[in-house]
Amino acid sequence: MDRRVLFASLILLAGGATGVGVALFAFVGIDDAAVESEVVWETEPVAGDDGSGAVVATMDGDSLVLQSTVEDGERAVRATAVGGDVEWRTPLSAVGPPGATGGDAADGGASDGDPPDVSDLASGTLDGDPVVAFTTESGSLVVLDAADGATRFTVDLGDPGGLRPAIGDLTGDGRAEVAAATADGRVVAVDGAGDTVFETTLDASVDRRPLIADFEAEDGGEAARGVAIATVGDEGATVRLLDANGDPRWTATPAVTPLTWTAADTPDGPVLALGGTNGNLQTIALADGSGRFEVGLQDLPIAVGDASPGRIHVGGAGSVWAVDLRDGDIAWKQQYGGDTRVNAPGVADVAGTGEPGPVAMNRGGEVLAMNANGEVIAQGNVGAAVVYAGPLFADVTGDGTDEVLVVTEDGRIVAFDD
Template sequence: MDRRVLFASLILLAGGATGVGVALFAFVGIDDATADSEVVWETEPVDGDDGSGAVVATVDGDPVVLQSTTADGDRVVRATAVGGEVAWRTPLSAIAVGDAAGGDGESGSDGDAGNGTGGDAGNETDGGDAPAISGFVSATLGGDPVVAFTTETGSLVVLDAADGTTRFATDLGGPSGLRPAIGDLDDDGDSEVAAATTDGTVLAVDATGDRVFETALDAPVDRRPLIADFDGNDDGDGVPRGVAVATAGGDEATIRLLDATGDARWTATPAVTPLTWAAADTRDGPVLALGGTSGNLETIELTDGSSRYEVGLQDLPVAVGDADPGRIYVGGAGSVWAVDLRDGEVVWKQQYGGETRVNAPGVADVSGNGEPGPVAVNRGGGVLALNEQGEPIAQGDVGDAVVYAGPLFADVNGDGSDEVLVVTADGRVVALSD
């Protein structure tokens, strides 16, 4: 027997799960047969946020890592190219007008207002009381790669990912700092941007920043909005597109799905208190997957807000990550789970790093065989890549570091497979390859 297989047929009774039976899964150990990942390149540490807001954008076929940094008391959006060279920097004080910069700026970033090109990765200095912004989202908007975020003072900002110039900055009418979402709300082939304020307003704008809708809710928003725009939605199959919003009121969370005009399609009260969430498609229709503070995973039907299932994974909070067809991957204390999206059965569980918390897993083809699999990064900087069966195929680490971010992916060496990018809490970007 392969010594990696510690228990070939371990039966898990999902204690406390609702509507979910016994799940069969393989618990696979890690041994010397797992390849060690090597560091391809890394940047120097830089002041800013904790790394969890960074994203990768593709500009003219080349990846850049976008992260929040600080310099001379200002918040700075920085793009780092493959190899660690800084492609551009855009300070918040150079962006558009009013609340976007926390002042009275008059023009967008033009490459000269503190928006350097090139230079080393360590130029930023201690930001002191730099204004707070949300995590980033990268996507294509109006045919161009962009990066979007919100500010704590209440603006939605969208920058051109190619050079950091301001595409638009929109007043949200209330405080934010919640990561926005980008997707096609009305199925017209063009994406919109949705953002929420913490006091309960949801705003959607088009690719030019013009308002699509603005909806005031009756409770504060405490999670980033999600846009569900899966192929085939709203084409007569009864599966809606929309913006999912989680509000907090008293001891219960409420989830709403808003349509392309801002009206609520449905409102639901989930069984779990969501810590993280994601939208995922399945053969039985798309769902919202909620990772609860109690350690339970719940899925909500996108069609009507009903609960598909709830399954207990552990007694500590879990983080919902990416999905591939039929499964969603979840991180917790020392473990990664693959959960069947149709019925909630745990397909497999992989344990590593002792009790160190595992951040939300990602999915990528790191082996180059055309078969994407989950990749997990834990708070201690340990990286583990697995195949669809939950078998480890590569492992590595980023040295002495704390990591709050899930993995990012990009082909940084042109070999046709994805490398794993990890952004540490001290601002380093580390690229690893097997």
């Protein structure tokens, strides 16, 4: 069957002073010739997380899926290798108190009552070593070596935690730092050894994960670096970009209350892309906090995902949107799975063509891999499962091309090959 591409005009209703405008987009149909992805391996269910907190860490070409789990009544982080074998498991009881360093991965016993909660995980590299970071509900930032689960360091945040930390080059010295925020508005950044870079307390609560923006300067301009923090107070939402000293580079009042957000580069400089609770997508310039554009996607809610060159990809109510990061024009819309909510899309070269494309996962367990034009190149299904997570990527077949990994609500890891 020939690929069906339907073109339509979408009238985006003005949102008062927000200036939501008019756009032309391509509605891209699903071709019957799209490849049906094959499940190459999957793990048994494991309790402790709904799947949205899992990440991938890669060491010397070998990938591990890192999850927060509850096993034998105890909270732990565990690493699953390609094929499904568990490489290591670090119970929270083995991490040690704030200030501890160099702890070894070990099995811990059951705890009394419900095991403590931890945040979603973040993966990155500190001083050349792959790491996984998270915060605890009691108020600690924990960083483990991804290779073996040993404790790299723990830091007392001073207030209850629970927000996913961020890893990136905050200072511009080529070495990454870790930033964490508490719900009460305390923000802490530390270096690769756990030493404090800055500490500051804001005058509002924080309920979104912090972002580290670490874009390089272009054409002699100033690098866009800092920790982006979204707070919500009595007068609405505020976005701040903190510098390496913890001082605000700028403070902005966005037109939307961010539900999800990410940092992305554009031809006109890097931006923060905010997915509003009202279904609108807004971008804010990282250079000065000025608003770039706001566009209504006619879906509610929306989940801001990964960017590819010049575009940001957004999950909606049964739809995936590609939005031009320069002017907010909608490049295309792909619809699948009825009105089932689509999680934040990822971007990877799963076809091995050298051209990354978006990959989406909806709550019903349906996977859709697309090219840059929104045309479907592969699709699959995890079966009877609920999925809250966006897709993860790793080379699970050894062919040099990324495959799609999905973590379901019950903790199963499912690996797809096109």
